[in-house]
Ligand SMILES: CC(=O)N[C@H]1[C@@H](OP(=O)(O)OP(=O)(O)OC[C@H]2O[C@@H](n3ccc(=O)[nH]c3=O)[C@H](O)[C@@H]2O)O[C@H](CO)[C@@H](O)[C@@H]1O
């Protein structure tokens with residue numbers, strides 16, 4: 001397993017080009033299963049999760065061809081299997097996103113139950129409930145969700161008890177090919193939902209309300225391939241901006257969307273950062289030690305849970321005491337004990353991390369436990385007074401394209417140590 005070796009102390013300076021959004025690219029690649037003709041997708045980030053998705057689509061029988069590093073054509077005209085195996089689902093929970101498309105187009109899908117995950121239990125009951133309302137028969141057999149329906153799914157009125165991003169995406173994709181109209185209430189409003197809806201509409205779907213809490217989907221009988229560009233990754237952008245703020249640097253993120261980051265940018269300004277934005281760029285300058293900021297995660301447009309760990313790192317070196325409260329996942333503080341090992345003054349009370357900023361962190365050998373926890377440890381390493389080793393970085397490779405190359409280009413001293 002690979003590790004990162006980081007020697008901190010340099011303020012990050014320069015420009016970084018942001019990749020396409022993992023959490024938009026994943027459902028959009030899965031949406032290719034709905035199409036009878038090939039779809040070309042650009043601005044696809046090259047990450048382990050994308051490789052897993054491509055493997056999954058290929059196993060189902062789709063033909064996948066990379067035209068360029070970030071451009072892929074998926075031809076799902078011939079699908080010969082409708083089963084997503086445990087081996088793939090356990091490495092990437094988003095594999096559940098094949099359920100809606102396979103069921104809608106072929107009337108049959110088998111997907112391994114994902115099981116628990118480092119950040120929480122993450123059930124999928126809302127996906128199943130919504131599909132059942134559309135007429136599917138669903139049972140669990142030997143650890144697999146087995147879903148069937150005769151003919152097309154039927155449009156339904158669905159109220160989601162909890163706001164779920166992939167739940168909304170799965171139901172939206174299923175409803176796109178259903179007979180009749182589906183209304184999803186209490187839908188997720190994340191920008192990635194809007195991106196998926198835009199892609200589906202370009203393929204011929206009739207979806208309105210994306211970005212609000214009510215989606216209306218008038219089902220159509222077929223969808224066709226298109227050429228679609230994935231939105232920029234707002235979480236990668238936020239991660240580089242926090243790294244710039246923590247190291248008191250100056251970083252311009254290119255190829256991004258400031259409009260998708262309101263809550264994060266406002267917290268960075270509260271922490272003392274100067275932020276200038278253009279149509280597709282954000283520049284952050286930090287001229288002093290950050291001020292600690294209280295953060296509370298909640299569904300979009302509130303502060304994203306995927307930026308929580310990075311802000312804990314900001315708070316542990318900031319001036320003052322702050323609370324960081326996690327309301328989405330019940331166990332998303334695995335970075336806290338690792339940060340304590342680097343000298344952070346942080347304690348957990350229920351779903352809140354209480355931090356009092358320290359003047360400097362010490363380097364240590366720390367272990368990444370999930371994707372964003374890994375990012376928080378890398379950022380901590382960038383300001384530590386002695387070298388840091390972050391182990392198990394396969395987590396970070398799931399969601400960041402060449403993070404060490406991008407950080408090196410900004411002046412960071414970070415190298416990958418190849419493991420066995
Ligand atoms: C691939 C992808 O896009 N992943 C994102 C997606 O994950 P994901 O879509 O898995 O997260 P959800 O939005 O579904 O989870 C939100 C909450 O709803 C609960 N829940 C969800 C589904 C369900 O059927 N029942 C249920 O109770 C979850 O346990 C969690 O407490 O949104 C999360 C919340 O913004 C992000 O952290 C992830 O990065």
Ligand SMILES: C=C(OP(=O)(O)O)C(=O)O
Nearest residue numbers: 023093094306371372399
């Ligand atoms: C939690 C995340 O991803 P996933 O839902 O794929 O685990 C994330 O992107 O931070």
